Amino acid sequence: MKNWMKIGVGIWIAAVVVFGFAMPIGNIPGLGPKARIIFFHVPMSWLAVLAFFMSMWYGISYLRKKEIKYDIKSATAAELGFIFSILATITGSIWAKFNWGSFWNWDPRETSIFVLLLIYGAYFSLRSALENEERRASLSAVYAIVAFVTVPFFVFIMPRIMFSLHPGGEGSSAPIVNANGKMYMDMNMRYVFYASLIGFSVLYVWLFQLRTKISLIAYNNQMENE
Amino acid sequence: MRGAAAVFSKDLYSELRTRYALNSLIMFVVVTLSIILFSTAGESVSPSLAAGILWIIIFFAAMSGLSRSFVSEEERGTTMTLQLWVKPSSVLLGKLAFNAVLIYVLNILIISAYLLTMQSFRVQTPFIFFVTILLGSFGLASASTFIAAIISKANSKGTLYPVLSFPILLPLLMSVIDATRLSVDGASVFEAFDDFKIMLSYAVVVTTAAIVLFDFVWRD
Numbered sequence: 001m002k003n004w005m006k007i008g009v010g011i012w013i014a015a016v017v018v019f020g021f022a023m024p025i026g027n028i029p030g031l032g033p034k035a036r037i038i039f040f041h042v043p044m045s046w047l048a049v050l051a052f053f054m055s056m057w058y059g060i061s062y063l064r065k066k067e068i069k070y071d072i073k074s075a076t077a078a079e080l081g082f083i084f085s086i087l088a089t090i091t092g093s094i095w096a097k098f099n100w101g102s103f104w105n106w107d108p109r110e111t112s113i114f115v116l117l118l119i120y121g122a123y124f125s126l127r128s129a130l131e132n133e134e135r136r137a138s139l140s141a142v143y144a145i146v147a148f149v150t151v152p153f154f155v156f157i158m159p160r161i162m163f164s165l166h167p168g169g170e171g172s173s174a175p176i177v178n179a180n181g182k183m184y185m186d187m188n189m190r191y192v193f194y195a196s197l198i199g200f201s202v203l204y205v206w207l208f209q210l211r212t213k214i215s216l217i218a219y220n221n222q223m224e225n226e
Numbered sequence: 227m228r229g230a231a232a233v234f235s236k237d238l239y240s241e242l243r244t245r246y247a248l249n250s251l252i253m254f255v256v257v258t259l260s261i262i263l264f265s266t267a268g269e270s271v272s273p274s275l276a277a278g279i280l281w282i283i284i285f286f287a288a289m290s291g292l293s294r295s296f297v298s299e300e301e302r303g304t305t306m307t308l309q310l311w312v313k314p315s316s317v318l319l320g321k322l323a324f325n326a327v328l329i330y331v332l333n334i335l336i337i338s339a340y341l342l343t344m345q346s347f348r349v350q351t352p353f354i355f356f357v358t359i360l361l362g363s364f365g366l367a368s369a370s371t372f373i374a375a376i377i378s379k380a381n382s383k384g385t386l387y388p389v390l391s392f393p394i395l396l397p398l399l400m401s402v403i404d405a406t407r408l409s410v411d412g413a414s415v416f417e418a419f420d421d422f423k424i425m426l427s428y429a430v431v432v433t434t435a436a437i438v439l440f441d442f443v444w445r446d
Contacts, residue, residue, distance in 0.1 A: 129380040153397035
């Protein structure tokens, strides 16, 4: 990643934060100014799921090619995904306190992010329980894939079947993004939202490259020492 | 298919000879159930709570018993022999069939003990309950057989097993608990259809993924 991009992403996200609080967003029935959490919460959740997908994707690449760099990428994606899921949980929980009255009440959406955290936790415990590198790489890749095929049950099916109060769910009174995929955001809000999505995604790519580089160097050093 | 049948009958014979898994599982169920009965003595347990408790017993019984299928091969050092003689998919299918049979037998025991001791647990819609046990147990067996294959290669197998299985099993557990609650509440069969769909698609998805991925787990 070029230097100007690194500086650019800092300025970009700073601007997103400022606009996220300052931009007039119109009146949204049932949510009002609390809807501003969308600028921070949704990008975090999106990255948490994207990272999980990338972890699985690199896992598949490892199983096909058996090159250790794919395993390192898979683990890196999972580490970042774990951080972003924690951030999504925290931002969502703060919003829930002010909109639903409690930090945690097992809404289907809350359950699904909780499961995502559990999967990441299980993935890391599996990795630490395997000493042989190749075995660790292939078994954790397999686990990531199996976990990934069960996640759609939570993210897409459960909230649709069960009664959810999350915006976009069946029982929600304030559809910003609703079940049939239509968005009800005014133009201002849309600009900030997409800007935030882009900003955090670029940040994710940067973090990912950085972490991968570090892990690869550490791995090569270890190989030379042995 | 013949390989799978051979693996299944091998496991069945060695189990019948020692009754290791079944004996310890029966004791596990007795212990767990008596703890629950001690702690709820004199309390009125609501039917939906009783439905949840039933699945807690089944889940942990499965977690303590089903990992043996692969762990014992690893402990006895017979993994290599199996790798030489049968195709990986046959090993998985044979073990899966054995675990499914084990969990069905176990569920019959758990449910009859539970019905005898838990006063508030009365099934009003037997059809929902029957289908739930049938589909739910199969999904449970297939996910936990596959996770057992993964953890048999790892250190600290015992603690890792529920940790890895729980997130994978949770969609299934949520729908079986919901369906069991419906059957206790006396709901009509149609109300449980959404849950049945989840259970069925879960069993199909996980079993397919397990068959596809098992090669990578089994061959080092």
